[in-house]
Amino acid sequence: MSIDQAYPAEVGHGAVPMADAAAAGPVRADWPLWEVFLRGKRGLNHVHVGSLHAADAEMALRHARDVYTRRNEGVSIWVVPTAAITASSPDEKDPFFAPSGDKVYRHPTFYDIPDSVPHM
Amino acid sequence: MTEFSDHEETAYEALSLDADDPRWAFGTGFSDPLAGIDTSVPENVDAADLTAYCLMLGDDALVLSHRLQQWITRLPELEEEAAVANVALDLLGQARLLLSRAAAAEGSGRSEDDYAYRREQHEFLNVRLVERADADFAEMVTRLLIFSAFRLAVLQRLRDSRDPVLAAIAAKATNEVTYHRDYAAGWVVRLGDGTEGSHDRMVAALDAVWPYVDELFRTGDVERRLTGVAVDPGEVRNEVETVLEQVFSEAGLKRPDVPPAALVSGRAGREGVHTEALSYILAELQSVARSHPGAEW
Numbered sequence: 001m002s003i004d005q006a007y008p009a010e011v012g013h014g015a016v017p018m019a020d021a022a023a024a025g026p027v028r029a030d031w032p033l034w035e036v037f038l039r040g041k042r043g044l045n046h047v048h049v050g051s052l053h054a055a056d057a058e059m060a061l062r063h064a065r066d067v068y069t070r071r072n073e074g075v076s077i078w079v080v081p082t083a084a085i086t087a088s089s090p091d092e093k094d095p096f097f098a099p100s101g102d103k104v105y106r107h108p109t110f111y112d113i114p115d116s117v118p119h120m
Numbered sequence: 121m122t123e124f125s126d127h128e129e130t131a132y133e134a135l136s137l138d139a140d141d142p143r144w145a146f147g148t149g150f151s152d153p154l155a156g157i158d159t160s161v162p163e164n165v166d167a168a169d170l171t172a173y174c175l176m177l178g179d180d181a182l183v184l185s186h187r188l189q190q191w192i193t194r195l196p197e198l199e200e201e202a203a204v205a206n207v208a209l210d211l212l213g214q215a216r217l218l219l220s221r222a223a224a225a226e227g228s229g230r231s232e233d234d235y236a237y238r239r240e241q242h243e244f245l246n247v248r249l250v251e252r253a254d255a256d257f258a259e260m261v262t263r264l265l266i267f268s269a270f271r272l273a274v275l276q277r278l279r280d281s282r283d284p285v286l287a288a289i290a291a292k293a294t295n296e297v298t299y300h301r302d303y304a305a306g307w308v309v310r311l312g313d314g315t316e317g318s319h320d321r322m323v324a325a326l327d328a329v330w331p332y333v334d335e336l337f338r339t340g341d342v343e344r345r346l347t348g349v350a351v352d353p354g355e356v357r358n359e360v361e362t363v364l365e366q367v368f369s370e371a372g373l374k375r376p377d378v379p380p381a382a383l384v385s386g387r388a389g390r391e392g393v394h395t396e397a398l399s400y401i402l403a404e405l406q407s408v409a410r411s412h413p414g415a416e417w
Binding site: 031052053054055058059062063065066067070 | 197198199202203206299302303306310
């Protein structure tokens with residue numbers, strides 16, 4: 001076996017002999033990416049705060065705790081695989097969003113919201 | 121509130137506790153764990169014993185914190201850097217509180233800095249487990265698991281200490297060390313139950329660290345005299361070993377069959393007898409304070 005086959009560069013973090021490794025599934029060079037959402041003490045909803053790398057969901061949760069809640073920011077964390085997010089494309093910006101720009105009648109501005117109705 | 125927020129909510133504001141103070145994106149909300157607590161020595165407690173006991177627990181945290189800090193910039197992932205730095209900082213915080221408690225109990229006008237920077241090696245009372253330089257990541261997580269399991273068992277009991285200051289420090293530290301144990305256990309299972317290579321390294325790490333485990337559970341004269349104030353480390357042995365057995369079985373690891381590190385004339389870390397490794401830590405830790413006596417920063 002050649003050196004290249006025994007020590008593939010894609011494994012990363014230094015060459016690791018792969019010939020005898022019992023790999024379950026394809027070997028990846030890096031941990032996959034996760035998106036992190038936090039809910040603050042007074043916040044009502046989870047807010048996207050950033051992303052990180054982790055091998056699985058459990059590790060992603062711990063990493064999120066260590067990277068994004070060091071300054072007392074959150075009381076609840078969600079982590080989502082970045083690959084699981086479907087995003088709107090910048091190319092579609094105009095057909096997606098421009099039509100709502102001149103529909104003033106969609107805004108609930110023609111009546112007063114009572115003080116007792118929160119979070120509007 | 122700023123004008124900006126009238127028409128657009130930012131992510132920071134949604135998380136904010138103190139939106140009135142724009143310097144703190146997330147609010148501060150921190151509390152002083154020892155605020156309003158009387159630091160006088162409780163009745164029928166020997167001040168010298170209480171001082172020594174606080175130094176034992178404080179030195180454990182101080183020395184291991186230093187060893188963990190040595191990993192910063194050497195870890196394989198950015199996220200692990202943050203994780204290990206957080207653990208090191210938690211332990212440093214515990215060391216500061218405990219050394220301050222020792223200073224208040226001793227009443228000689230010494231400060232936490234005097235204890236950390238101006239004591240000789242034989243005056244440090246930490247267990248020898250925390251001194252060793254880590255050979256690899258496996259050793260780092262193995263020692264952290266064993267140390268955290270031991271410390272957590274002690275802290276949980278210390279919350280009922282007759283010394284209200286120690287009880288308050290223990291209450292704060294319990295949450296921190298619970299997470300440290302969880303973090304370390306996660307890695308021990310991951311690597312022990314990982315590839316053949318990671319498993320072999322975990323076995324080697326356990327063999328290297330295990331000789332210093334026995335010493336954790338030795339009951340000294342200080343703990344014996346401080347009934348109701350200190351925790352008898354011999355009492356936590358069963359609980360700690362049960363926790364470790366659980367993690368080991370999950371990780372596919374066996375409890376190593378290696379003899380405990382020898383005592384020196386019946387003495388070990390708690391009596392000020394240390395391994396050579398501690399002298400390297402102290403040389404680094406104390407170098408700035410010793411070369412600039414009295415300097416403030």
